[in-house]
Amino acid sequence: LRFLLVAIGVAGDRWVPVVVILALASMIAGNLMAISQRNLKRMLAYSGIAQAGYMLVAVAGAWLPGNRLAVASIVMYAFLYAFTNVGGFLLAHAVGEATGSDQIVALRGLHRRAPLLALTALVVLFSLGGIPPLAGFVGKLYLFAAGWDGGQVLLVAVGAAISVVALYYYLRVALEAYIRDPDEDTPxxxxxxxxxxxxxxxxxxxxxxxxxxxxxxxxxxAAQAVETLSNARTHLVSGGR
Incomplete structure (x- = not known):
């Protein structure tokens, strides 16, 4: 992002179309691939592709001069997604070690066998799905706002729509953890x-x-720092005028 904003400067017409295509491909393909997964780790991996697509919505809106919200939202989302994603893969690791399976059905009845793991599944998956008042909701709200401010109405519309579709596979896992009866009751x-x-x-x-x-x-x-670097580059290119 810093390279695009500082090194390339205002040549948004050259790179924004590429970012738009990447964002659309990531959001759509990532979520559609995640829906078909029965393996928890693979589902989280494909979900990660979709999450990268959401971040690209803000990147596409960052070309507009003065759109500090774009950089701010990307930095914030990177941090919150780190917590959420690490939590998801730690959950998958713990369940895999205990059951010998990485399949989503291994979470069946998890609220009885391991309440902490079940709570982690609920919080992590609902956050990835963008359900308030969790971090993922706030993060996506800022990303989409940055994209909107940058004129990327199509990306925001697609991102919002595909986020609703993504709720299906997140809720499916939560259903296994909290609604389904476990195959065994061993804690x-x-x-x-x-x-x-x-x-x-x-x-x-x-x-x-x-x-x-x-x-x-x-x-x-972070946005202020990027803007300062961008202004310094513009000053140098213009010969200090």
């Missing part, structure tokens, strides 16, 4: 270090959604 023991890591991811995902201001401020500082 799943979660090692203390893993439990702490999961708790951190859950708390961060919830707290960012409820009180996003510190993370927004972090993104705004």
């Amino acid at each position: 799943i023991r979660v090692p203390a270090p893993l439990a702490v890591a999961l708790a951190v991811c859950v708390i961060a995902t919830v707290s960012i959604g409820v009180y996003p201001r510190p993370w927004v401020a972090l993104g705004e500082r």
